[in-house]
Amino acid sequence: MGNGSTLRDLFEVIKAKINRRIGEGIxxxxxxxxxxxxxxxxxxxxxxxxxxxxxxxxxxxxxx
Known part of the structure; x- marks a missing residue:
């Protein structure tokens, strides 16, 4: 994640790479x-x- 990333960006990464259901839910x-x-x-x-x-x-x- 780059400089200036937001929590939203973090949860997009979680959705794509770790757990789609948790990322989408949040x-x-x-x-x-x-x-x-x-x-x-x-x-x-x-x-x-x-x-x-x-x-x-x-x-x-x-x-x-």
Missing amino acids: LEGRLFLYISVNDVGVNTLNYVLRDGDRVTITTPEMGG
Whole structure:
């Protein structure tokens, strides 16, 4: 991934190379996951990534 790539670009790569269903689910808004970059929650796929960023994808936890 090049300089200026976004989370959307990352999920396009995931869709193409790792898991189509997960990539499509996130890109189309059907799969709800908690996404953080460098341990800070991100709520837009337009977030611009920098070299060395660590992206974490987890399922949201619900309390009760």
